[in-house]
Amino acid sequence: MKVVALAGGVGGAKLADGLAQILLADLTVVVNTGDDFDHLGLRICPDLDTVCYTLAGLANPLMGWGRMDETWHAIETVASLGGPDWFNLGDRDMGTHLERTRRLRMGQPLSEITRVFCQAWGIESLVLPMSNDPTPTIVLTDQGELPFQEYFVHQKCIPKVTGFRFEGSSRAVPAPGVPDAIREADLIVVCPSNPWVSIDPILAVGSIRASLQPKTVIAVSPIIGGKTVKGPAGKMFTELGFESSAKAVAGHYGKLLTGFVLDQVDGDDEDKIHSSSLEVLVTQTMMKTPEDRKQLAADVLSFGYKILSDKIDRKEK
Numbered sequence: 295m296k297v298v299a300l301a302g303g304v305g306g307a308k309l310a311d312g313l314a315q316i317l318l319a320d321l322t323v324v325v326n327t328g329d330d331f332d333h334l335g336l337r338i339c340p341d342l343d344t345v346c347y348t349l350a351g352l353a354n355p356l357m358g359w360g361r362m363d364e365t366w367h368a369i370e371t372v373a374s375l376g377g378p379d380w381f382n383l384g385d386r387d388m389g390t391h392l393e394r395t396r397r398l399r400m401g402q403p404l405s406e407i408t409r410v411f412c413q414a415w416g417i418e419s420l421v422l423p424m425s426n427d428p429t430p431t432i433v434l435t436d437q438g439e440l441p442f443q444e445y446f447v448h449q450k451c452i453p454k455v456t457g458f459r460f461e462g463s464s465r466a467v468p469a470p471g472v473p474d475a476i477r478e479a480d481l482i483v484v485c486p487s488n489p490w491v492s493i494d495p496i497l498a499v500g501s502i503r504a505s506l507q508p509k510t511v512i513a514v515s516p517i518i519g520g521k522t523v524k525g526p527a528g529k530m531f532t533e534l535g536f537e538s539s540a541k542a543v544a545g546h547y548g549k550l551l552t553g554f555v556l557d558q559v560d561g562d563d564e565d566k567i568h569s570s571s572l573e574v575l576v577t578q579t580m581m582k583t584p585e586d587r588k589q590l591a592a593d594v595l596s597f598g599y600k601i602l603s604d605k606i607d608r609k610e611k
């Protein structure tokens with residue numbers, strides 16, 4: 295089965311890792327770059343790095359982002375000299391940003407740089423930025439419009455959210471490889487990333503959303519028992535006037551979905567979400583260990599396989 299996974303940061307990276315363990319080169323991960331920004335003269339691509347470090351087994355197991363066995367001498371030096379230290383760049387991680395920034399300045403596109411890095415890190419699956427064009431996510435809040443990392447890290451997601459803007463996304467071109475991967479995919483998996491600020495920015499790029507319409511698309515809920523495992527998705531649903539629930543996530547994606555995966559703790563909602571056009575799988579979705587990632591990936595792939603087989607059976611009748 296050829297699969298395209300849409301992913302943001304930590305939660306998305308974990309399921310992408312489970313899928314990569316099973317599918318190897320049959321997996322393409324399309325990653326949100328709406329969080330990318332320039333900081334300390336460097337181009338930072340947090341979700342791309344989180345996905346790549348996770349797939350390469352280099353990710354920091356405690357934080358989910360950044361590198362394992364990290365040291366912080368450079369950022370401590372920045373702070374001691376009066377520079378900004380609100381965004382924690384580790385020494386090993388900084389090497390990635392330095393080399394990416396050098397290559398970008400030479401004119402290499404982000405997708406090509408990511409290909410080179412993935413090869414160096416021994417990643418067999420294909421990891422693609424959603425676009426080579428910058429499409430920064432702007433968070434609209436009760437304290438004004440905030441660039442994503444200003445809201446997320448500097449202001450610790452405290453401002454109340456009223457909406458989002460994905461600057462330049464409708465004019466942005468999907469990165470080379472993205473349209474072909476989607477066209478050739480049997481199954482699209484929307485990873486348990488934040489629907490508002492990780493998945494929506496991907497869907498907003500050029501014709502990506504439209505290209506998914508004819509596909510079999512399964513989303514995994516990032517909300518378990520009314521709460522997000524990590525990050526502000528639940529808080530965003532509430533502040534935007536929705537309930538913080540798996541059901542609200544399914545409603546958010548609406549007609550895009552063919553299948554939806556929710557956790558056992560939300561099993562009571564299965565009947566409320568299931569419809570003639572939406573299949574539902576209830577399973578264990580919390581990914582605490584590498585085995586959990588692989589098990590959830592296997593469950594999602596079996597669910598996808600069943601939906602695809604049923605579709606073929608219906609066509610043949």
Ligand code: FO1
Nearest residue numbers: 303329339340343359360380381382383447
């Ligand atoms: N997240 C934080 O909450 N605090 C940080 O200081 C921080 C630094 C950081 C550095 C590199 C990187 O790749 C990611 C980093 N993140 C940090 C995570 C990141 O800001 C968010 O997780 C994503 O943008 C949302 O998916």
